[in-house]
Amino acid sequence: xxxxxxxxxxxxxxxxxxxxxxxxxxxxxxxxxIQIIKELEAAGADIVELGLPYSDPLADGPVIQRAxxxxxxxxxxxxxxxxxxxxxxxxxxxxxxxxxxYYNPVLQFGLESFFEELQAHQISGVIIPDLPIEEDEEVxxxxxRYQIHLIPLVAPTSKDRITSISKKAAGFVYCVSSxxxxxxxxxxxxxxxxxxxLVKQSTDLPVxxxxxISTNEQFAKFxxxxxxxxxxxxxxxxxxxxxxxxxxAETKEKGLLQIREFVAQLKE
Amino acid sequence: MFNVPDAQGRFGKFGGKxxxxxxxxxxxxxxDAYKHYSKDKEFQNEIRYLLKQYSGRPTSLYYAExxxxxxxxxxxxxxxxxxxxxxxxxxxxxxxxxxxxKRMGKKKVIAETGAGQHGVASATVAALLGLECKVFMGEEDxxxxxxxxxxxxxxxxxxxxxxxxxRTLKDAGNETLRYWVSNVHDxxxxxxxxxxxxxxxxxxxxxxxxxxxxxxxxxxxxxxxLPDTVIACVGGGSNAIGIFYPFVNxxxxxxxxxxxxGKGVHTDQHAATMTKGSHGVFQGSMxxxxxxEFGQVQEAHSISAGLDYPGVGPxxxxxxDTKRAEYVSITDEEALNALKLLSRTEGIIPALESAxxxxxxxxxxxxxxxxxxxxxxxxxRGDKDVESIMHYLEGDYHExx
Numbered sequence: 115x116x117x118x119x120x121x122x123x124x125x126x127x128x129x130x131x132x133x134x135x136x137x138x139x140x141x142x143x144x145x146x147x148i149q150i151i152k153e154l155e156a157a158g159a160d161i162v163e164l165g166l167p168y169s170d171p172l173a174d175g176p177v178i179q180r181a182x183x184x185x186x187x188x189x190x191x192x193x194x195x196x197x198x199x200x201x202x203x204x205x206x207x208x209x210x211x212x213x214x215x216y217y218n219p220v221l222q223f224g225l226e227s228f229f230e231e232l233q234a235h236q237i238s239g240v241i242i243p244d245l246p247i248e249e250d251e252e253v254x255x256x257x258x259r260y261q262i263h264l265i266p267l268v269a270p271t272s273k274d275r276i277t278s279i280s281k282k283a284a285g286f287v288y289c290v291s292s293x294x295x296x297x298x299x300x301x302x303x304x305x306x307x308x309x310x311x312l313v314k315q316s317t318d319l320p321v322x323x324x325x326x327i328s329t330n331e332q333f334a335k336f337x338x339x340x341x342x343x344x345x346x347x348x349x350x351x352x353x354x355x356x357x358x359x360x361x362x363a364e365t366k367e368k369g370l371l372q373i374r375e376f377v378a379q380l381k382e
Numbered sequence: 383m384f385n386v387p388d389a390q391g392r393f394g395k396f397g398g399k400x401x402x403x404x405x406x407x408x409x410x411x412x413x414d415a416y417k418h419y420s421k422d423k424e425f426q427n428e429i430r431y432l433l434k435q436y437s438g439r440p441t442s443l444y445y446a447e448x449x450x451x452x453x454x455x456x457x458x459x460x461x462x463x464x465x466x467x468x469x470x471x472x473x474x475x476x477x478x479x480x481x482x483x484k485r486m487g488k489k490k491v492i493a494e495t496g497a498g499q500h501g502v503a504s505a506t507v508a509a510l511l512g513l514e515c516k517v518f519m520g521e522e523d524x525x526x527x528x529x530x531x532x533x534x535x536x537x538x539x540x541x542x543x544x545x546x547x548x549r550t551l552k553d554a555g556n557e558t559l560r561y562w563v564s565n566v567h568d569x570x571x572x573x574x575x576x577x578x579x580x581x582x583x584x585x586x587x588x589x590x591x592x593x594x595x596x597x598x599x600x601x602x603x604x605x606x607x608l609p610d611t612v613i614a615c616v617g618g619g620s621n622a623i624g625i626f627y628p629f630v631n632x633x634x635x636x637x638x639x640x641x642x643x644g645k646g647v648h649t650d651q652h653a654a655t656m657t658k659g660s661h662g663v664f665q666g667s668m669x670x671x672x673x674x675e676f677g678q679v680q681e682a683h684s685i686s687a688g689l690d691y692p693g694v695g696p697x698x699x700x701x702x703d704t705k706r707a708e709y710v711s712i713t714d715e716e717a718l719n720a721l722k723l724l725s726r727t728e729g730i731i732p733a734l735e736s737a738x739x740x741x742x743x744x745x746x747x748x749x750x751x752x753x754x755x756x757x758x759x760x761x762x763r764g765d766k767d768v769e770s771i772m773h774y775l776e777g778d779y780h781e782x783x
Contacts, residue, residue: 169547169678170664172559173402179546191676217400218663222677244400244663248390269404271566279403293404294564 117210117238118263118285121160122320122341131337132160133381134322136214136346138181139164139198140190141353146360150353151202153370155209157377163241163344166195166215173243175297177347181354192223192231199235212239212265212285217249225253229260239263239285247279254282268313269293270303280317286342289313289323297347299326310339333380345380352376384630386700391580391667394703396696399579400663401559408566413581415486420588425485432477433592436510437467439474441593443600443757448727456610456750458743460730460760461597461625470733470762471593471621472503476572478589480507483570490514490565493572494558496523496551497687498530499762500574505539507572515539518558520550523687530766548681551691555665575618576695579666583695590624597757598628605755611636611746614759615738616709617653617689619698621761626707636708639698640742642684643711653682654711655694656702664692669699685714685774686734686767716741718774721764733762734771 125132135154139147154162167185171178192215199211213232220228220242232240240262245253250264257264263285268276270293280287289310291302303309306323314321323336324344336343352373353360359369386393399409419425433439441462450458463471476493483491491513495501501517508515517534521543524531531541547553555578562571576583576590594612601609612629614622616639629635644652652658655670662671664679672680672692682692701707712720717734720741725731732740739758747756764771 170552170556172556172665173563175560176546183547186678191678218671218673218679219677221661221663222673222675243402244666246399246401246403246406248406249398249400267403269402269406271404271407273407275403275406290404293566295560 116261116263116285117236118161118212121210122286125160125341131340132322132342133158133333134161134163134324134342134344135159135349135377136163136165136344137353138167138178138185138350139195140167140185140188141181141350142184142357142360143188144190144194144198147198148201148205149370150373151198151207151209152205153374154377155207157374158381159209159377161210161212161342163212163214163346164195164199166192166213166219168216168219171216173295175295175347177298177351177354178296181350192219196231196235199237203236210239211237212241213237214241217242217245225256229256229262232262233260237262239265241265241267241288243267247282257284270305270309276313277316280313280319283317283319286320286322287313287317288344289321291323291325291327294325296325298328298351302326307339330380330382349373349377384706386697387580387584391584393583393697393700396668396699397580397583398668399666400668401579401666402563404563405566408562409579409581416482416581416585419482419485425481428481429478432481433474437473437477438465439592440596441465443597443604445604446728449724450747452723452727453744453747455747455752456754456756457752458747459601459609459755459757461593461757463593463621463759463761464730464732464736464763468503468506469765470499470503471590471624472500472574473506474592474624475574475586475589475620476500476503476507479570479572479585480511480513483513483572484511486570488568488570490569491572492516492518492558492561492569493574494551494554495519495574496554496690497766498523498527498534499688499766501539501541502530502533502537504572505534505537508539509537516561517541518544518554518561520544520548520554522549523551523554526770527687551687552679559665575620576623576697577618577665577667577693583667583697586620587623587627587697590620591627593621593624593759594626594628597625601755601757607755608632608635609755609757610750611638611756613638613640613739613742613756615640615689615735615761616694616698617642617691617735618693619695621759623695623697625757625759626701630706637701637706638742639707639709640738641709641711642686642689642717642738643713644683644685646713647711651683652711653684653689653691655682655692656698656709657711667696669696670694670702685717686738688733688735689738710742712738712741718771720744721771730760731764731768732760733764734767736761
């Protein structure tokens with residue numbers, strides 16, 4: 115069974131909501147990313163979204179753009195990202211992994227080899243924000259063969275598209291909380307509750323929400339109506355704030371602890 | 383064969399709609415509105431009226447006799463898009479999209495710009511039609527092109543400097559798309575070239591094809607036959623598609639697109655997307671792209687800001703792969719020489735972009751017979767470039783770049 119499905123099944127039994135943190139891989143470096151993933155697990159994360167840095171992150175706001183730029187400066191590529199996943203497993207991380215990547219790096223890697231590698235590295239799902247259902251047929255067919263979930267995004271503007279997206283979804287359906295790119299925000303789309311309940315009616319799969327969620331109050335609010343909550347920019351920003359600590363051997367532990375504490379309090 | 387794109391916005395394997403889900407319904411709405419209005423007589427008449435009375439179309443097809451004599455081969459005709467209002471072909475498209483925005487009830491428009499030509503053309507049309515206009519421009523470019531920033535401000539537009547990535551056109555495009563994602567309910571995106579997600583490459587082509595329609599008729603009037611070759615420069619590729627498209631089914635007419643090879647295709651400082659790039663997805667469509675082995679988009683370089691773009695319109699990718707058009711490249715230096723030659727032989731200072739097309743003409747005209755005919759799209763005038771040319775010729779271009 116796919117690790118993502120297994121996780122949602124367990125959480126459902128316990129009547130809990132999945133906390134799904136996101137980090138940009140290789141920010142600030144490979145080794146630290148592996149350590150951060152361990153901290154995320156220790157902090158109570160349920161699934162982790164591993165972001166592949168990209169030169170032109172269209173769906174991302176300034177925080178994740180900056181993280182991508184930092185990682186790319188260190189020549190982080192898809193191979194380094196797979197290595198991070200592999201080494202995290204070697205360090206006994208058992209969290210399900212989702213790879214978040216724009217489409218072009220996947221296309222250049224080769225669709226078949228991409229999914230082959232994901233499977234080999236125990237990555238259970240993939241989110242490709244610039245691959246709408248109109249363009250995803252080939253990718254979805256291959257992902258199904260490798261039993262890797264191609265997790266779709268639905269937006270408040272999706273309206274009549276919600277049903278067709280849900281029908282093709284695997285793993286869970288990812289609701290975008292607002293009109294806009296990723297990034298911390300204090301308010302969400304006005305009709306967010308109705309939007310999420312529309313999505314829930316359209317599918318038997320778990321439904322998660324993300325984009326702009328940064329506080330434990332927001333986590334609590336969305337826990338009531340969703341099966342999973344993605345926290346991205348807030349964590350990436352926290353990592354950015356800890357960079358001075360993370361980049362020196364003496365203070366690294368302290369920096370990692372701060373990240374762990376930030377993530378742990380989200381669920382409180 | 384050349385009846386493209388299909389209903390999915392595909393030109394062969396190129397094109398499509400690779401954008402975040404948030405934009406999908408907006409693109410579908412745009413496509414529906416465009417389909418509806420392109421059959422609407424009043425809409426067409428309004429555009430035709432503005433092109434004629436406001437922009438001064440039809441632009442002339444001018445026989446460059448002294449240039450032809452100097453090169454000693456084919457007869458060279460220049461399609462004078464530089465004579466349009468705002469000095470380039472860009473206005474053909476912004477008039478079309480501006481009128482469409484108004485018909486769709488959108489009061490706010492946004493645009494991306496590199497050197498500022500499309501930004502100025504968008505700000506102009508926004509002023510004309512009473513629309514609120516924001517123009518996204520790389521911070522680097524706002525410094526290099528201060529006069530155009532001022533122009534846009536004079537026209538009532540707000541210029542937003544983009545500080546992400548390379549701080550040039552590519553990132554201005556990203557930022558405009560990001561802004562559109564956040565404001566899609568009341569904002570119309572006036573995209574400046576035949577790039578981006580469907581329906582933009584098709585729609586911008588349709589608004590620009592008037593260049594080729596006029597040129598085809600004009601050359602038949604003057605020469606009693608079709609030209610042998612049509613030449614245009616290609617950045618995103620809107621002026622080239624505009625002049626190529628009406629000739630695509632005239633198989634005797636050779637179509638030549640000229641990319642910028644900057645400091646040379648053997649260096650890493652060029653913008654020769656189709657000569658050196660490979661298939662990839664960028665800013666909403668599948669096309670040729672300058673990228674590294676991992677699919678990260680690479681920076682482009684050209685002395686001409688309008689050609690300085692790592693992608694290219696999907697229809698060009700299609701014309702290249704079907705071999706209907708040929709794509710070549712011209713260096714910064716060759717373009718500058720062409721600019722000087724045209725200035726001195728004809729008294730026309732071309733835009734640096736258009737100078738690339740002239741440079742290619744200089745290469746092939748002498749190899750052709752005197753009764754053969756070349757039509758060159760002179761897509762814009764060079765006034766905007768005079769300052770940077772001055773710096774370049776004084777040798778401090780790189781410092782000021």
